[in-house]
Amino acid sequence: MSEVLAYLRETTGLVGNETDWPDARLQRFLDNAKVRDDEGREPNDEDYETTYDLHRAAAQVFRARAADAAPHGFQTQMDQAATHRQQIVENYRRLARDHDKRSRARAIKMRMRDVVAE
Numbered sequence: 001m002s003e004v005l006a007y008l009r010e011t012t013g014l015v016g017n018e019t020d021w022p023d024a025r026l027q028r029f030l031d032n033a034k035v036r037d038d039e040g041r042e043p044n045d046e047d048y049e050t051t052y053d054l055h056r057a058a059a060q061v062f063r064a065r066a067a068d069a070a071p072h073g074f075q076t077q078m079d080q081a082a083t084h085r086q087q088i089v090e091n092y093r094r095l096a097r098d099h100d101k102r103s104r105a106r107a108i109k110m111r112m113r114d115v116v117a118e
Contacts, residue, residue, distance in 0.1 A: 004030065008054060012061045020068075026061070033057035035104055059099035066092035 005023050008014075008030065014021045033056040034043040041048045066089045 004052060004054070008057055008061065011054065011058050012065070014061070026057075029057045029060045029064070032060060053104045055099045055103040059096040059103060062092045062096035062099065066096065 005026055008026055009017075009021075014026075030052050033053045035051050035053045035056075036042060037049040037051040039047075039049075043050075069089050069092065
């Protein structure tokens with residue numbers, strides 16, 4: 001498990017940021033990114049081997065990072081170099097979209113039945 005968390009930290013630029021982003025917080029994103037295992041078993045199956053869509057988890061982390069940075073938006077001008085905090089938020093959102101594009105396709109099982117009984 002620690003290898004998966006380390007990979008997610010590295011992918012999302014959170015290496016060395018265990019204070020704001022503890023393992024328990026990252027684990028919640030991983031838990032939301034569980035997918036069918038190699039044998040096609042669902043996460044609630046007792047024989048399920050834990051399998052994550054790391055791109056989906058990374059996208060969720062980047063969205064959370066954007067949300068964390070958004071309230072602190074500001075602009076500064078120093079020595080003819082402008083810094084826009086909003087650019088950081090936009091970059092996090094762009095990274096989230098990029099990881100969403102790489103994540104696994106999601107499928108939903110649908111069951112149909114007649115609503116009106118005859």
